[in-house]
Amino acid sequence: MTTATRRLRRAGVASVAAFxxxxxxxxxxxxxxxAALGTITNRVDPSNGATTVYPGQNAQATGGYQLDMTNSxxxxxxxxxxxxxxxxxxxxxxxxxxxxxxxxLTAGTAVTASFGSTAGDTSDVTPTFSTALAAxxxxxxxxxxxxITFTNSSAGTATDHFTLTMxxxxxxxxxxxxxxxxxxxxxxxxxxxxxxxxxxxxTVANNKLAVSAPTAATTSASAQTGVALGTVTLSEVTxxxxxxxxxxxxxxxxxxxxxxGTPNAAFTAGVTPTITAxxxxxxxxxxxxxxxxxxxxVVTSPSTATAAQTFTVKGLKVDLPASQFGTxxxxxxxxxxAAHAIGGTVxxxxxxxxxxxxxxxxxxxxxxxxxxxxxGSGGVDDVVIAxxxxxxxxxxxTYLAGLPGVSPSGDVTGVLLTNPNTLVGSTRQALIGDNxxxxxxxxxxxxxxxxxxxxxxxxLHQGNxxxxxxxxxxxxxxxxxxxxxxxxxxxxxVSNANHExxxxxxxxxxxxxxxxxxxxxxxxxxxxQIPLVLTDGATxxxxxxxxxxxxxxxxxxxxxxxxxxxxxxxxxxxxxxxxVDNRLAGADRTQTAAQIAAWETTATGTTFAxxxxxxxxxxxxxxxxxxxxxxxxxxxxxxxxxVAGDNAxxxxxxxxxxxxxxxxxxxxxxxxxxxxxVNVLGxxxxxxxPTVNAAIAAIS
Numbered sequence: 001m002t003t004a005t006r007r008l009r010r011a012g013v014a015s016v017a018a019f020x021x022x023x024x025x026x027x028x029x030x031x032x033x034x035a036a037l038g039t040i041t042n043r044v045d046p047s048n049g050a051t052t053v054y055p056g057q058n059a060q061a062t063g064g065y066q067l068d069m070t071n072s073x074x075x076x077x078x079x080x081x082x083x084x085x086x087x088x089x090x091x092x093x094x095x096x097x098x099x100x101x102x103x104x105l106t107a108g109t110a111v112t113a114s115f116g117s118t119a120g121d122t123s124d125v126t127p128t129f130s131t132a133l134a135a136x137x138x139x140x141x142x143x144x145x146x147x148i149t150f151t152n153s154s155a156g157t158a159t160d161h162f163t164l165t166m167x168x169x170x171x172x173x174x175x176x177x178x179x180x181x182x183x184x185x186x187x188x189x190x191x192x193x194x195x196x197x198x199x200x201x202x203t204v205a206n207n208k209l210a211v212s213a214p215t216a217a218t219t220s221a222s223a224q225t226g227v228a229l230g231t232v233t234l235s236e237v238t239x240x241x242x243x244x245x246x247x248x249x250x251x252x253x254x255x256x257x258x259x260x261g262t263p264n265a266a267f268t269a270g271v272t273p274t275i276t277a278x279x280x281x282x283x284x285x286x287x288x289x290x291x292x293x294x295x296x297x298v299v300t301s302p303s304t305a306t307a308a309q310t311f312t313v314k315g316l317k318v319d320l321p322a323s324q325f326g327t328x329x330x331x332x333x334x335x336x337x338a339a340h341a342i343g344g345t346v347x348x349x350x351x352x353x354x355x356x357x358x359x360x361x362x363x364x365x366x367x368x369x370x371x372x373x374x375x376g377s378g379g380v381d382d383v384v385i386a387x388x389x390x391x392x393x394x395x396x397x398t399y400l401a402g403l404p405g406v407s408p409s410g411d412v413t414g415v416l417l418t419n420p421n422t423l424v425g426s427t428r429q430a431l432i433g434d435n436x437x438x439x440x441x442x443x444x445x446x447x448x449x450x451x452x453x454x455x456x457x458x459x460l461h462q463g464n465x466x467x468x469x470x471x472x473x474x475x476x477x478x479x480x481x482x483x484x485x486x487x488x489x490x491x492x493x494v495s496n497a498n499h500e501x502x503x504x505x506x507x508x509x510x511x512x513x514x515x516x517x518x519x520x521x522x523x524x525x526x527x528x529q530i531p532l533v534l535t536d537g538a539t540x541x542x543x544x545x546x547x548x549x550x551x552x553x554x555x556x557x558x559x560x561x562x563x564x565x566x567x568x569x570x571x572x573x574x575x576x577x578x579x580v581d582n583r584l585a586g587a588d589r590t591q592t593a594a595q596i597a598a599w600e601t602t603a604t605g606t607t608f609a610x611x612x613x614x615x616x617x618x619x620x621x622x623x624x625x626x627x628x629x630x631x632x633x634x635x636x637x638x639x640x641x642x643v644a645g646d647n648a649x650x651x652x653x654x655x656x657x658x659x660x661x662x663x664x665x666x667x668x669x670x671x672x673x674x675x676x677x678v679n680v681l682g683x684x685x686x687x688x689x690p691t692v693n694a695a696i697a698a699i700s
Contacts (some may be wrong), residue, residue: 038070078189079473082241087178096142124156209343353677393444402520506534514642
């Protein structure tokens, strides 16, 4: 794979989301109910998107909401956030949508642009306010308004911005509310003067569609037939919303489609599902006569009004094409009284690609991974070599490989493993098989990678061409693992643009390897790799303290619990004037890896505070193609961390070759339809087939 190809691939891994905003510049007038609130814009909170709510149900969650305002406010200014929609009438209790409880509202710190992240003027004063619920129609008494009253006045730079964030609200929806959007609209204190456009934080629906336990099918080189589909449930929230209660027959159609909308699966011909109905309706179930993307059945409703009905469809099967993976969704529609959708689109199947990279031993696995991602004809011009027998010095290799300035071409590379005493054949072949390779970096002293190995590498010609120069070998080492780590982190001098670092124990390998993709890649922008600093678990090692100080680190993320990185180490870090943003930890190494993955896949610009600390922004990694390695040995995870980082994917760990552990299920849960392939590192002796199957089964 060429450097240009890799760069194109990297450019495509980041997901881009756009949010519509609407704003209005306000000018104070005599007698106005507000002073000069400046420019106001709003949007759905990117971290908490719009939800679906249903008529006649209380305490239903909406999406979050954000309001951005310029730094211009005064004591007593008011903003009214009002729930609105085409199907909503707050003058009638059964048609109103109101807050069930007062939602939480918080103000962010000053920034220089609307919904921005660059800090504003330090003299800016963060707004404070009180909030109260109110009813726009006092007769009906539906609390459809949240009134914000400012309790201080602005100061500093008027063009700076503050974001007010409303957490997902809890709302009561009247039984007669019509379908459509539930909007939040910002008004001035008079509740008439519009400050923003309306944004939808929820959608009212009067029926539901669900598939129990979406099937996780493994992609096969040949077509698969008769893959079982979970039970399909279609529920009326409002009676008659699926099948009108007038005695007529209604045809309900289920439709399969992939992410792009093109059918990639078909209902298996000849299969007759079991269909049941509540509420007195009768159902005619017929077999799927030909393989196709749709299956239909007929409902005959009673002619008298009944309660809301539920239909269940069990036993449908689908046929999957060969060598295709992704998400197959299911949609439903009714033809009576006119064609209309039933519920939303739901995930029916996740067709997963299982990609396993493994050789006869750890060195062959490492060579395969590096050659496929970085080496081969036209590959990169440098590589990092580390011991495949001992982990301490090798842990620093992933960060070194991710530094673009290490390579003469400015490209990144990966880690190859070697026997400490002799250059193994698979590693040697990887080195001579890359025609562009000029430089080899050895991490660790001669006790980690011997002088004999260094001599063997130095004797190799570039591209195995006897007329070409010999490979240039550079050793980066210190007196111990912490000094080696210090030498690696400072190898390029102070280039830590964001002044961040990751701190992990150097006494064990699991946590440092799990966070390897983050150290390798950072958030993917230039010069934004995150130095991995190793320390003794009980005390802050002198080399670690020196690294943090010399790199000008101001913010640290600790990986591992207090048994791995003690509270004494955390206290010592804070004593250097450094803020600890996060401690990413779980009950064991597999769950720590899952916590790290959750942080890495949190969107850039979105705070990850799940650890209970103040949090730092996520890295925006992908969720579609995670890497899995055994968690009881370091070799495969070390070789794969740079590959995962190069693709902005996470690395999660099993408990052992034959035991999945708790971490992968906790991370994979809820990712059905998101994960399209799983990359397994090592042969079945490293990650067994039942362990892989357990990982797939955990996707939900």
